[in-house]
Amino acid sequence: MATLQLKQVTKSFGDTDVIKGVDLEVNDREFVVFVGPSGCGKSTLLRIIAGLESATSGDLVIDGQRINDVGPADRGLAMVFQSYALYPHMTVEDNMGFSLRLAGVGKEARREKVREAARILQLEPLLDRKPKALSGGQRQRVAIGRAIVRNPSIFLFDEPLSNLDAALRVQMRIELARLHEELDATMIYVTHDQIEAMTMADKIVVLQGGVVEQVGSPMELYHHPRNRFVAGFIGSPKMNFLEVSAPDATAEGVEVTLPGGERCRVPVSGERLASGDALELGIRPEHLVLDDAGPLEGVIQVIERLGGQTSLYLKMGDDLITLMADGDVPHRINERVRFGFVPHRAHLFDGQGLALPSLDRHPLAGLRRQDNRAATGVNGA
């Protein structure tokens, strides 16, 4: 059992407020990802949880106990650093067993625990090597092994994959997900890579400027972003934003005037709008479709062919719109094309950048990674 609660946690360095009152609940065995642009305070928040920084105010609670004044080693946490932070003068075995050695665990018991962790991570043949004789991926696994050996109640990961090359990153991502299943532990993971967040998290915490913008499952953030920032940050390529006006807004839907002059009804609640308000329409590139009868028109500036898909960058007035099309669309640069979108996949943001609530919830919005597992289990049986 390991739950973590943050209550109004703040952190200031001198006059700079880095964390501005964060409330957060991490449930037992949950994989929580902190994501946000650099400088958003996600690493600082993790270091506060680890005990490497102290919170300026607010409470940290693990399993019902306030731990603000408990030292890093006594919180029952283990951390994997971005730089791996292996002890260069020790062998892999000594690296992994260091915490046990400090805790006064006997040599034999230590050896056994280290071997067990090494087995999980397939590090057994490397136990006698020094870190400098290991590859990046191996070092990363040793760093994880060092955390496993401590048998922590919560694992903390600080951008652990950012020093690896792309192929290895994908592989380690899968391995971490597998590890989460195998260890059945609570994990908190910091990254700036939204793909890592989307693929691994049960719950994503989007941070910006020291403030939590939204907390939710990956599908919730994707389908129901709370504001323009989350909408733009989650999803790749980025969501397109178009300035529109709303001549008619009711609780049953909002009618908007698109840049070309055509009108379209978006199924979101316009209760709090006055008619004529300036709004922003957000549509993900994958929800735009080439359509000769579509309401929008643009000129192709750049074409990126990925094989299975093609990214089209379209010039529309002053905006550059990204459209994900089929792999084999025949279009060329400078061609004028018409396109449209599915209204219920569109988002509307008011003048403050807040999303207008959708009238219907996406069926997968509440899905967690654990639910994926349950589903495959049923199918397999």
Place this chain on the structure above:
Amino acid sequence: MFNKTPTTAPATAAMPPGQQALAGQGIGGALLRHKRLWLALLAWTITFVIFFPILWMVLTGFKTEAQAIATPTLFFTPTLESYEAVHARADYLHFAWNSVAVSVGSTLLALLIGIPAAYSMAFLPTQRTKGTLLWMLSTKMLPPVGVLVPIYLIFRDLGMLDTRTGLTVVYTLMNLPIVIWMLYTFFKDLPKDILEAGRMDGASTLQEVCFLLIPLTLPGIASTGLLSVILSWNEAFWSLNLTSSRAAPLTAYIASFSSPEGLFWAKLSAASTMAVAPILIFGWLTQKQMVRGLTFGAVK
């Protein structure tokens, strides 16, 4: 050869094989070789100029007093006369032991104080850290003679004149700024993450320093220590003023051959040679460590 360098083949065909090879590398190669040659020559010249006084001292030590002050000749019959005279007059081992005890003792003491000080400044810096470091270094800009009288009086009252303890304390204070400054730069190069990982693993500050910091910065600590030993060994001002016989190190031993009955160049040279020989050999044996330590951060 012809196949490899077809364009230069006609010109080089008549040259002997060695020159052909040189010409084959082109004008750029030749220029580079010339530059290297001149650089090497310059380096050797500077080295010789620096080394010459030491060479002259060693040579003079093997001359008679008469030869020592005569117009220098290239060849002379070496004699151990001066060494015998020096040996008869003073107990070399007594002075040498004082030198060893004081320089090693003060170095260990400086490291003992310097490591925690540099640790706190490197890993727990405050707004005043930079200022503190500069202030410490600024004490080295004060001419020692400026504080001679107060220190002499304090030492007299504490009964520390002409004691190894007293000299050790002075040398420790003298080298402490350099020791802390050097350790600080070495510690700064150590990734903070490693110590934080140690803290997460349950290391106390002392364990962090002993199990992680010291082993990982050992080359730097060693070169700091070596420099401190050398500086203490060669220090003359304080040793001449604060000691007379009991605690006198080798610098005092040399000085004792300079004044009373006038200058005896040959004996002075013999004594000096014996005084610098140990530290010279020590420096030679540890030079690899010294260079490695002094370039520790640069080549990582």
